[in-house]
Amino acid sequence: MFKILKYSFYDLIRSRWSYVYFLFYLLLGFVLLFLNNDVSKAIITLMNVIIILVPLISTIFGIMYFYNSKEFTELLLAQPVKRSSIFLGQYLGVAGSLTLSLVLGLGIPFVLYGLFKSDAIFDFSLLLVTGAFLTLIFTVLAFNIALSNENKIKGFGYAVLLWLFMAVIYDGLFLMSLIIFKQYPLDSFSLGATIFNPIDLSRTLILLKLDISALLGYTGAVFKKFFGTDQGLFVSIFMLIFWTVLPIWRLVFVSRKKDF
Amino acid sequence: MIHIENLQKKFGKNIVLSDLDLIIEKPGVFAILGPNGSGKTTLIKSVLGMVVPDKGNISVMGKPIKKNFKYRKKIDYLPQIANFPGNLKVYELIRMIKDLRQSPSDEERLIQLFKLEPFLDKKLSTLSGGTKQKVNIVMAFMFNSPLLILDEPTTGLDPASLIHLKNLIREQKEMNKTVLITSHIMQFVAEVSDIIVYLLEGNIYFKGSIEELKTKTGQTDLEHAIAAIAIEPAHV
Ligand SMILES: Nc1ncnc2c1ncn2[C@@H]1O[C@H](COP(=O)(O)OP(=O)(O)OP(=O)(O)O)[C@@H](O)[C@H]1O
Ligand SMILES: [Mg+2]
Numbered sequence: 001m002f003k004i005l006k007y008s009f010y011d012l013i014r015s016r017w018s019y020v021y022f023l024f025y026l027l028l029g030f031v032l033l034f035l036n037n038d039v040s041k042a043i044i045t046l047m048n049v050i051i052i053l054v055p056l057i058s059t060i061f062g063i064m065y066f067y068n069s070k071e072f073t074e075l076l077l078a079q080p081v082k083r084s085s086i087f088l089g090q091y092l093g094v095a096g097s098l099t100l101s102l103v104l105g106l107g108i109p110f111v112l113y114g115l116f117k118s119d120a121i122f123d124f125s126l127l128l129v130t131g132a133f134l135t136l137i138f139t140v141l142a143f144n145i146a147l148s149n150e151n152k153i154k155g156f157g158y159a160v161l162l163w164l165f166m167a168v169i170y171d172g173l174f175l176m177s178l179i180i181f182k183q184y185p186l187d188s189f190s191l192g193a194t195i196f197n198p199i200d201l202s203r204t205l206i207l208l209k210l211d212i213s214a215l216l217g218y219t220g221a222v223f224k225k226f227f228g229t230d231q232g233l234f235v236s237i238f239m240l241i242f243w244t245v246l247p248i249w250r251l252v253f254v255s256r257k258k259d260f
Numbered sequence: 261m262i263h264i265e266n267l268q269k270k271f272g273k274n275i276v277l278s279d280l281d282l283i284i285e286k287p288g289v290f291a292i293l294g295p296n297g298s299g300k301t302t303l304i305k306s307v308l309g310m311v312v313p314d315k316g317n318i319s320v321m322g323k324p325i326k327k328n329f330k331y332r333k334k335i336d337y338l339p340q341i342a343n344f345p346g347n348l349k350v351y352e353l354i355r356m357i358k359d360l361r362q363s364p365s366d367e368e369r370l371i372q373l374f375k376l377e378p379f380l381d382k383k384l385s386t387l388s389g390g391t392k393q394k395v396n397i398v399m400a401f402m403f404n405s406p407l408l409i410l411d412e413p414t415t416g417l418d419p420a421s422l423i424h425l426k427n428l429i430r431e432q433k434e435m436n437k438t439v440l441i442t443s444h445i446m447q448f449v450a451e452v453s454d455i456i457v458y459l460l461e462g463n464i465y466f467k468g469s470i471e472e473l474k475t476k477t478g479q480t481d482l483e484h485a486i487a488a489i490a491i492e493p494a495h496v
Contacts, residue, residue: 003360011347071343077310079360080333259271259311 001085001092004076008093012065018097021057025105033113039120040210043127046106047206050131051199055138056163058098062142063159065094067152077260084252087143091251095139099132106131126209130202133240137198138163140247147254170197191226195236198243205236261285261407261438262307267316269302276302278462280316287436289429291449293486294459300442301340303459304409308337320407333361338400340411340442342392346385350376350395353384357399367402373424374398390416397421401428408432408439414448426452446483458489465489 012018028049032042069090076086106128115121142159149155174193178186194200208227226232267280276299284290292300305311307318309325309332317324320331344353354367371377374394379387387395393416400410413425429452432439443449449456456473458466466473466489470482479485 007356069345072345074310074339074343075345075357076360078308078332078335078337078339079357080330081360082329257312260305 001089004086004089005092008090009097012093012097018101022101022105025102026108029106029109033109039115039118043120043123044210047127051203052167054131054134055167055199058135058138059142059159059163061098062094062139063146063156066143066146074260083255087251087255091140091143095136098135102131102135103128123210127206130206133244134198134202136244140244140251143251144247147251166197166199195239198240201236201239261321263319265317267306268314269306269311270314275462280463282464284438287438288454289433289439289441289452290455290457291453292440292442292457292459298459299462300459301411304411308335334405335407335409336400336403336405338396338410338413342396344384347383349381349383351380361403363403365402367398370398370401374421390418393417394421397425406437408437410441412442414443414445446486450482
């Protein structure tokens with residue numbers, strides 16, 4: 001599997017898009033630090049970008065890589081290599097190179113600015129960890145969609161829809177149900193709804209760690225009580241791992257039965 | 261070598277192989293023939309584990325291939341369509357496959373034979389169809405595996421390369437290997453193969469030597485014999 005990972009990783013590192021992605025974060029990091037002149041404020045702005053952009057880029061990269069490496073996959077299938085290694089290797093190659101772009105692209109400006117001397121280091125690490133998780137999650141979701149759809153256009157469409165749903169529509173539905181059912185107690189509902197969407201989960205996790213009262217009112221208090229504790233952090237990380245592992249398992253399972 | 265028992269494969273409602281049994285025990289060149297869409301490639305890919313059968317058992321070298329992948333180290337495969345990652349250069353592709361297989365290889369000789377030196381640092385997406393097929397052949401013959409599977413190896417080759425290909429196949433035969441070939445070019449089949457396996461309607465319709473086939477159909481050349489076998493199913 002590591003050989004496949006290596007080849008996929010090099011293949012991507014050589015590609016123009018990895019650089020574009022890396023340079024984008026590098027630029028974003030520097031610009032935000034100069035504009036805000038404050039590490040903590042820059043982190044909040046960054047969060048808003050990462051939460052939306054990382055899933056989008058991961059989804060698109062994942063789906064394009066899977067379809068474009070069809071020949072590579074077919075070549076490997078005739079070699080003495082396990083099927084699961086082929087797909088896991090390619091997946092980790094894509095997710096790994098995307099994560100590297102993210103971590104290096106943002107890490108360099110922040111470290112240069114003096115991150116290690118500021119007390120925002122934990123918040124910043126949390127941001128990078130959730131960013132890495134979102135990359136892992138949305139890349140493997142995209143791989144799953146591509147594996148189940150021979151038709152590229154359809155697969156691409158589903159992938160973009162998935163992102164749209166998770167990043168935009170889910171929140172809309174969530175807010176709407178909060179308004180419609182406002183006479184009922186909705187604590188556990190809103191808590192559950194947040195936990196079941198990795199994007200919302202990441203956002204809430206960071207916001208509450210940053211100690212901003214962006215979530216006002218009663219619900220905010222409930223969230224604070226849950227996510228603010230170690231147990232809340234633990235459950236959140238567990239859910240992110242769950243969101244990563246379950247699609248990986250499906251990828252391996254479905255790929256075993258597929259004809260090439 | 262290869263034992264296939266009760267093999268069945270459907271694509272949706274299309275039953276491609278049904279209850280197919282085939283035993284290939286001896287070394288030699290086996291030609292798998294049959295009309296377009298008769299399931300030759302599907303049969304080959306089932307042996308390679310690329311197509312997952314609905315039913316049946318396949319063993320290669322005495323071991324079932326289910327949940328096994330190491331047996332592919334004993335098989336060299338030439339796919340019907342030479343689809344290679346287009347962004348790789350020829351030498352990068354060869355190096356990668358060598359790295360993955362970790363077996364001794366003699367690609368130098370084959371590269372010289374097919375005059376591929378000028379193309380080694382060209383990207384695969386820029387090669388002509390015939391040149392790609394030569395790369396395909398180099399990749400299939402460069403390892404010394406006991407079993408070779410060639411799916412339409414003659415596609416797009418010029419006459420000189422075709423002669424090299426035939427010599428390579430004879431060489432394998434002399435080394436006591438088992439070679440499976442599919443082809444629609446009967447002259448080529450007649451020249452290189454020992455045994456004909458004829459696939460029709462999802463099953464082995466005929467298996468035997470070229471001579472047996474000619475006697476059975478009362479024809480004097482292979483092309484007519486094959487044509488006759490397909491037209492008159494009652495003669496089995
Ligand atoms: N991945 C697939 N999905 C659906 N149908 C398939 C698939 N692969 C093959 N088939 C169908 O299976 C049948 C047999 O195809 P196969 O490629 O095995 O034929 P073949 O004997 O190799 O033909 P040819 O002489 O043209 O190479 C065809 O009807 C084909 O359409
Ligand atoms: Mg075929």
